[in-house]
Amino acid sequence: MKRIKWSRIYFGFILVLMYLPIFYLIYYSFSSGHNMDHFEKFTFSHYQDLFSDNRLLAIFLETILLALLSSLIATIIGTFGAIAISQTKNKKGQKTLLALNNVLMVSPDVIIGASFLIFFTFLGIGLGFGSVLLSHIAFSIPIVVLMVLPRLKEFDYSLVDAARDLGASTWQVYSKVMIPAITPGILAGFFMALTYSLDDFAVTFFVTGNGFSTLSVEIYSRARQGINLEINALSTIMFIFVMILVLIYYVITNHKTHIGKGRAQ
Amino acid sequence: MKKSKLFFLIPYVLWLSLFVIAPIILITINAFKGEDGFTLKNFQQFFVNGTFLKMTLNSFWYAFLITLITLLISYPIAYILSQMKNQQFWLLLIILPTWINLLLKAYAFIGIFSKHGLLNNFLKLFGIAPANILFTDFAFIFVAAYIEIPFMILPIYNAICDINPAVIQAAYDLGASKWQTFIKVLWPLSKSGVESGIQAVFIPSLSLFMLTRLIGGNRVITLGTAIEEYFMTTMNWSMGSTIGVVLIVLMVIVMLFTSSDHHKKKEIKL
Amino acid sequence: MSDIIKLNHVRKEYDDGFVALKDINLTIESGKFYSLLGPSGSGKTTILRIIAGFSEPTSGKVFFDGDDITNLDSSKRKINTVFQNYALFPHMNVFENVAFGLQIKKKDKQEIKMAVKEALHMVQLDGFANREISELSGGQQQRVAIARAIVNQPKVLLLDESLSALDKRLRKDMQFELREIQKKLGITFIFVTHDQEEALAMSDEIFVLNEGKIQQSGSPVDIYDEPVNDFVARFIGDSNILSGRMIKDYEVEFGNHRFECADAGIKPGEKVEVVLRPEDLDITDIEHGKLRVMVESQLFLGDHFEIKAIDSDENEWLIHSTNPTKIGKEVGVYFDPEDIHVMRFGESEAEFDKRLEAYEGEE
Numbered sequence: 042m043k044r045i046k047w048s049r050i051y052f053g054f055i056l057v058l059m060y061l062p063i064f065y066l067i068y069y070s071f072s073s074g075h076n077m078d079h080f081e082k083f084t085f086s087h088y089q090d091l092f093s094d095n096r097l098l099a100i101f102l103e104t105i106l107l108a109l110l111s112s113l114i115a116t117i118i119g120t121f122g123a124i125a126i127s128q129t130k131n132k133k134g135q136k137t138l139l140a141l142n143n144v145l146m147v148s149p150d151v152i153i154g155a156s157f158l159i160f161f162t163f164l165g166i167g168l169g170f171g172s173v174l175l176s177h178i179a180f181s182i183p184i185v186v187l188m189v190l191p192r193l194k195e196f197d198y199s200l201v202d203a204a205r206d207l208g209a210s211t212w213q214v215y216s217k218v219m220i221p222a223i224t225p226g227i228l229a230g231f232f233m234a235l236t237y238s239l240d241d242f243a244v245t246f247f248v249t250g251n252g253f254s255t256l257s258v259e260i261y262s263r264a265r266q267g268i269n270l271e272i273n274a275l276s277t278i279m280f281i282f283v284m285i286l287v288l289i290y291y292v293i294t295n296h297k298t299h300i301g302k303g304r305a306q
Numbered sequence: 307m308k309k310s311k312l313f314f315l316i317p318y319v320l321w322l323s324l325f326v327i328a329p330i331i332l333i334t335i336n337a338f339k340g341e342d343g344f345t346l347k348n349f350q351q352f353f354v355n356g357t358f359l360k361m362t363l364n365s366f367w368y369a370f371l372i373t374l375i376t377l378l379i380s381y382p383i384a385y386i387l388s389q390m391k392n393q394q395f396w397l398l399l400i401i402l403p404t405w406i407n408l409l410l411k412a413y414a415f416i417g418i419f420s421k422h423g424l425l426n427n428f429l430k431l432f433g434i435a436p437a438n439i440l441f442t443d444f445a446f447i448f449v450a451a452y453i454e455i456p457f458m459i460l461p462i463y464n465a466i467c468d469i470n471p472a473v474i475q476a477a478y479d480l481g482a483s484k485w486q487t488f489i490k491v492l493w494p495l496s497k498s499g500v501e502s503g504i505q506a507v508f509i510p511s512l513s514l515f516m517l518t519r520l521i522g523g524n525r526v527i528t529l530g531t532a533i534e535e536y537f538m539t540t541m542n543w544s545m546g547s548t549i550g551v552v553l554i555v556l557m558v559i560v561m562l563f564t565s566s567d568h569h570k571k572k573e574i575k576l
Numbered sequence: 577m578s579d580i581i582k583l584n585h586v587r588k589e590y591d592d593g594f595v596a597l598k599d600i601n602l603t604i605e606s607g608k609f610y611s612l613l614g615p616s617g618s619g620k621t622t623i624l625r626i627i628a629g630f631s632e633p634t635s636g637k638v639f640f641d642g643d644d645i646t647n648l649d650s651s652k653r654k655i656n657t658v659f660q661n662y663a664l665f666p667h668m669n670v671f672e673n674v675a676f677g678l679q680i681k682k683k684d685k686q687e688i689k690m691a692v693k694e695a696l697h698m699v700q701l702d703g704f705a706n707r708e709i710s711e712l713s714g715g716q717q718q719r720v721a722i723a724r725a726i727v728n729q730p731k732v733l734l735l736d737e738s739l740s741a742l743d744k745r746l747r748k749d750m751q752f753e754l755r756e757i758q759k760k761l762g763i764t765f766i767f768v769t770h771d772q773e774e775a776l777a778m779s780d781e782i783f784v785l786n787e788g789k790i791q792q793s794g795s796p797v798d799i800y801d802e803p804v805n806d807f808v809a810r811f812i813g814d815s816n817i818l819s820g821r822m823i824k825d826y827e828v829e830f831g832n833h834r835f836e837c838a839d840a841g842i843k844p845g846e847k848v849e850v851v852l853r854p855e856d857l858d859i860t861d862i863e864h865g866k867l868r869v870m871v872e873s874q875l876f877l878g879d880h881f882e883i884k885a886i887d888s889d890e891n892e893w894l895i896h897s898t899n900p901t902k903i904g905k906e907v908g909v910y911f912d913p914e915d916i917h918v919m920r921f922g923e924s925e926a927e928f929d930k931r932l933e934a935y936e937g938e939e
Contacts, residue, residue: 048382048386048389049386051382051383051386052383052386052387052390052396055379055383055455056399056400058452059399059400059403059452059455059456060403061418062411062414062415062418062452063403063406063410063411063414065414065417065418065424066410066413066414066417069417076417076420076422077416077417077418077420077423077424078417078420078422078423079422117317118317118318118321119318121313121314121315121317121318122314122315122317122318122321124314125311125314125315125318125319126318128311128314138322141322141326141327142322144326144330145325145326147505147509147557147561148509148554148557149509149510149512149513149530149553149557150510150513150530151513151515151529151530151533151534151550151553152333152513152533152550152553152554152557153329154537155333155533155537155546155547155550156329156330156332156333156550157325157329158537159329159332159333159336159543159547160324160325160328160329160332163332175325178321179321179324179325182318182321182325197661197663199659199660199661199663200663200665202628202630202650202657202659202663203657203659203663203664203665203724204665204676205629205630205649205650205651206628206629206630206650206651206655206656206657206725207651207656207676207677207680207724207725207728208651208652208677208680208681208728209651209676209680210651211309211310212310213680215310217676218665221665221667222665222666222667224667236404236405239405239407240404240405240407240408242407242408242409242516243513243515243516243530246516246534246538247534247537247538256407256409257407257408257409260407260409260410260413261409261516261520264409264412264413264416264520265519265520267416268416268417268420272410272413275410276406276410276413276414279406279407279410280406283402283405283406284402286405287398287402287405291398
């Protein structure tokens with residue numbers, strides 16, 4: 042009994058530690074002071090500053106737009122890639138594709154950022170929203186592939202025969218049978234791509250020009266200048282935003298099983 | 307079906323060649339590019355000039371420390387988690403912080419570690435005088451480990467969950483102590499998770515340049531910081547690329563090293 | 577009865593050089609229940625997949641209703657399949673699964689509803705339309721798979737080891753039901769199985785396959801009573817197979833004794849194999865027996881005893897008896913002349929049929 046208790050305390054301690062910085066930020070976002078040392082008076086003034094900071098708001102919206110757009114495109118290409126990989130019968134070919142797929146997964150961000158910067162300059166693509174979008178699509182594709190592939194491995198190919206047997210065309214086999222069957226994987230891939238995009242700093246830092254900035258890059262440049270409680274207010278908003286995203290994700294991925302359970306009872 | 311396969315393959319292969327293969331080739335070409343064509347000057351500078359080698363060693367030392375600390379903290383957590391009720395919920399709580407922007411978390415530590423911040427206030431309770439914590443090696447390693455912990459817990463947890471509980475019970479049944487069970491059964495069976503955890507932590511740790519800037523205060527210089535500096539500040543792309551190529555090579559070595567056990571099968575010789 | 581499917585010299589060779597089918601010729605008549613019976617790797621599923629259109633023969637032709645369909649896509653064939661693991665679409669409920677084929681054909685909604693209802697009724701799943709697949713038992717999934725196939729009104733229904741995932745009792749029930757459904761619909765069923773009991777119980781006609789060749793075809797009774805070679809004899813039911821020698825017409829020698837038998841048309845002195853079914857052997861006292869054996873082991877199998885006994889020449893005998901005996905006891909074994917089935921080495925099915933006809937004509 043005693044042992045178990047110790048393990049619980051340790052678990053709780055680490056969990057508190059994980060959340061401490063986040064709540065620390067949120068706590069001081071309501072302080073009327075100018076640093077994170079002493080809580081002075083409760084105030085919403087940093088939130089007011091935040092909502093009147095047009096530059097930051099624009100960056101916030103652009104970051105979300107960038108994340109949604111890049112994950113959507115990455116999900117499509119990644120899903121296609123996963124299907125193509127799973128249909129590659131040649132073992133060697135499949136291995137090669139998978140190895141290449143994982144290159145960006147294991148590369149350090151600086152390498153991805155630096156090599157993309159060289160790549161865009163080489164092609165003469167100007168740095169800005171376009172280059173950042175392309176980069177985010179590029180580094181999100183492999184995770185989508187990795188999330189969809191296990192579903193395709195589980196996928197029972199006799200379902201394809203069954204659909205053909207019942208008269209479905211090639212296109213119908215994909216749209217009515219295969220894609221719906223791997224949808225949980227595709228959704229998971231989409232959400233992972235979304236987090237990759239929202240979370241990225243290093244790659245964006247390399248390939249963004251002067252005209253375009255994401256939240257990460259903006260926070261970095263502001264944080265280098267010292268503490269600014271407007272950033273704290275922003276963290277609160279981001280935290281709530283993430284909580285909502287997670288909630289949506291769990292509702293979507295658990296939806297089907299809940300219906301099943303409900304009816305069985 | 308053949309046509310449809312091409313339909314799926316083409317966009318993907320296009321991406322592979324444009325954003326995976328082409329950048330690697332380009333950064334390699336850049337590394338060998340001098341004012342007038344091909345040169346080995348950069349590599350010469352890297353390997354002859356002591357500062358670069360020292361920096362590489364430094365990077366590895368920091369990445370090693372970060373990985374080790376993360377592993378020591380994460381393994382017990384992953385194990386405790388695998389024994390808990392409502393695992394999915396607790397797992398979600400562990401992963402949730404990774405969804406908060408890395409920069410925000412780093413920024414929080416600027417406050418926590420500051421001269422009159424949370425940590426120093428806490429230490430004051432024990433009569434320890436406020437110390438300069440921010441911009442130290444300790445601060446850098448602490449924050450890096452903090453950020454990487456969930457990425458270490460997750461693969462280890464998955465590996466432990468894949469172990470048939472009957473195997474652990476069998477070990478006890480055969481008279482193994484808790485420690486023996488851990489060493490002889492749990493650890494070997496969860497090793498694949500530890501290996502992927504190490505991969506997931508070690509490699510990014512080599513390139514956390516934003517942390518070295520914000521928390522390490524430029525005192526800690528790693529390969530990642532150097533690349534950022536050459537690309538973004540001094541605009542010496544070809545030296546930056548050289549460091550990049552070295553980093554890629556080291557990374558490949560690390561990966562071969564950590565995944566070697568998957569291919570080796572133990573043979574018992576009688 | 578008209579021929580509906582014909583396979584002409586069908587051969588199937590895989591990329592790795594494995595020959596799954598060697599020159600298969602078969603004719604399927606409409607309205608009958610067929611079984612393709614054989615061990616795994618015998619080629620039975622390959623034949624089914626070629627008929628369904630999931631794989632193409634390396635050479636040879638497939639005809640449907642007189643038309644060459646060798647290269648026709650499976651989606652265009654008037655043939656439907658009940659898959660081995662049912663292959664139900666997990667993301668659709670029962671109704672959506674059954675309606676799938678009709679929706680693909682863009683049938684009217686009301687018409688689809690009616691057809692699905694009728695099909696579910698046929699397989700005794702009334703009221704299951706809105707269930708999720710995951711909520712169904714194995715037997716119910718099996719029925720949905722059948723409904724999904726028959727709702728398209730195929731002329732031929734293919735069933736690939738369809739009962740193998742069910743437990744024994746359910747399997748027996750489903751055998752009956754499948755037979756009933758087949759009779760009601762009046763269409764051709766081609767059933768692939770490795771279970772000889774199943775094939776014997778259900779089929780009008782059985783094709784026994786081994787190593788990519790049809791070994792024997794015929795009614796269950798024919799195949800059971802007159803196996804053409806020792807593969808068929810061993811595969812269909814338990815057998816005692818002994819080597820022997822033909823003495824003359826209607827007399828054969830095995831185990832150092834001469835016995836009256838029902839076979840003829842074989843030259844005297846020819847070496848043959850003799851098949852005796854264990855259930856045709858009766859245990860009696862030593863005086864009444866044609867053979868004298870010692871009981872070695874006895875196993876109660878529910879509806880009969882399986883007895884292993886050994887004769888003075890060390891031949892082992894398998895006997896099915898309703899009455900128990902004692903281990904170690906010497907007993908007599910009795911059988912009728914018709915219970916002896918004589919097989920010639922290397923005799924093909926065609927030769928066998930010819931010989932049978934010849935001497936049956938004599939009588």
